[in-house]
Amino acid sequence: MRSGFATLLLLWLCAAPLAMAEERLHYPAAPVAGQATGQLVIHGALDLVHIRPLLERFHRQHPGIELTYRNLGTLPLYERFLATPDEVDVLISSAMPWQYRLANDGHAQPLGSAAAAAWPDWARWRQELFAFTFEPVVMVVRRELIERFGRPQSHADLLALLQRHGTALAGRVVTYDPSRSGAGYTYAIEESRLSPRYWDLVAAFGQTRAQLVDTTGEMLAGLAEGRYWLGYNLLGSYARRVVAQDPALEMVIPDDYALVTQRLALMPRQAPHPRSARRFLDFLIGLEGQRVIAEQTALGAVHPELEGQGTADRLRATHGEALRPLALGPGLLATLDDLKRQALLARWRREFSRDSAAGD
Template sequence: MKAFLTAMMTMCVVPAFAQEATAVFGPDDPKQLMTIRSTTDIAVFGPVVDAFLETQTDIGILYEQWGSNDLFALSKADCAAGRASADMLISSGVHQMVQLVNDACAQAHRSDATAGVRDELIWRDELWGVTREPAVMVYNRDLVPYDEVPQSRFDLLDLLRPDQSRYAGRVATYDIEASGLGFLFAFIDSQEATTFGGLLESLGRTHAIATCCSAEIIDGVANGQYLVAYNVLGSYALARAEKDTRIGVIAPNDYTLVLSRAVMIPRGAENAGLATAFLDFLLSDTGRAQLREALLIVPIDGEEGELEAGQASGGVVRPITLAPGLLVALDRQKRESFIRRWRETFPSNAQ
């Protein structure tokens, strides 16, 4: 296993964009250094990078961890300016990645590995979905009685309905203005769920908390600050649940959104050959096994297996397709209208 050389927290390292952390993988003096910019936590994706480097010689990887909104803004600016960008982008903000491809910011790649990708997870041979992560509800096992564990959005509404609900102020979700992923999940909910209007009203009326990040939300559930969290990325929640018995994870049985993080090779990539090799690795049996071990491919239906008892959706699984339809979420008027509705009905103390 190649060594993890550095992990450095860096806040606001450039004026306009906030890089969260960086790490360098591989030998001390690599002949080639590939740059990956990704929204996936270094601790989660690091073992996958290590596994890839075991198949290479004298190759290093600079891995930059970003928030989805800043990654999108930086990548869009690089593309518009014709600057050499990272060699690979990996983002949970898949609607933003579709926009980058639509803006001619990507380069195509075809191989035996990409030929096996399902139609809904590939677009223009320039964007590929490589993970399988459900949007889940997370709850505190010690503080939420068994008969109150929400199995669906309808159940969550019932918990918030009473005037003196003990869940008031103790439900969390993503801040859709701070999190591109949070915006995407909420926007799709608004199109898919009959419960969306009522749930948004209930979250606002009961002073639910909106915050930026999966780790912060899951930490809050674990320590009892929150009793339930809604629309959390399941890969992070399940990884935490493996180590922390306080964390319970539910895939809603009315329907479960499933995200595939999108990979793109920017048009200006200086090491596109390495990027295509890494993409093919991620799509290979070995790479997928590494992604499963990292819980970035989560078993959820008959094709991939089933979640453990108490976590399976038992209902409709709705994959988020990589397609131009996602651009609706980035339409300026629709986005502004949706955020205005969010602000009007969600608590004013959103973080």
């Protein structure tokens, strides 16, 4: 029988709309006199469209380093690492609890650079695990909903909307199924801690017969097609790109509170090419790499010296204390506790079905 821990790991297959088959980028070495040579192997749960600008910039800086990137789902990435911890130099994942567990269990080695020491305390654990993106969890709404009912700007607005117009919105709301989605489950844990009205919101989702899916990608596809009018708790970095290309959609960062998830990077203790790994991590959390994130991706740069569009600084200036980054610390391990998971999911199902027969 599958253990509770293994079952929960399986849920992280649904944490983001990533391809399950391995995708790969390869940059052959082109040695230049006086520059570093070597190899670098990176495994990441990060789509090629987001990671490619970073890899290309790094390779232009270090053309003598042969670079291989494998894009894996979060579960394959984690399991492959545990099976062969000496084949990869840098590990990147959005599955924050599992990255933290790897570091906490002694699988990461410290980065002893000035950049690592200066990295914000809230975005690193010791000098072994580094949060290098800043990705709010958002709502996406269609124009039809805004024209008919107005734009929900907060969770309170959303709750009122669902309670008042449950019949009109029946089947047109979509969110994560926390029993199948690792992301949805993690967000449910955090929201139940943050808001005393969270369980009322779950009941309101049930009232509107909200559709429950596994990924942000499924939500965005349904919103773009018009099957859904409102999506809740989408990963903002993925939503932003779709919304920017579709005038029928708007992205809303709630102004009362908005969870923020982050990609975590570590250098394994058995990394086969540690010099190259250190160079890449220094680049990733350095000004140049972070500037690439800000200007060429939707991931959100963390570097405290960067301002303007595409940065955590800009998001904080706009949304202030409403932004609630998932804390990088021991609390993440609670996500891996099977008894706590069973208790939360039991209540979620109970609240979701509580008012399912209610109407307008």
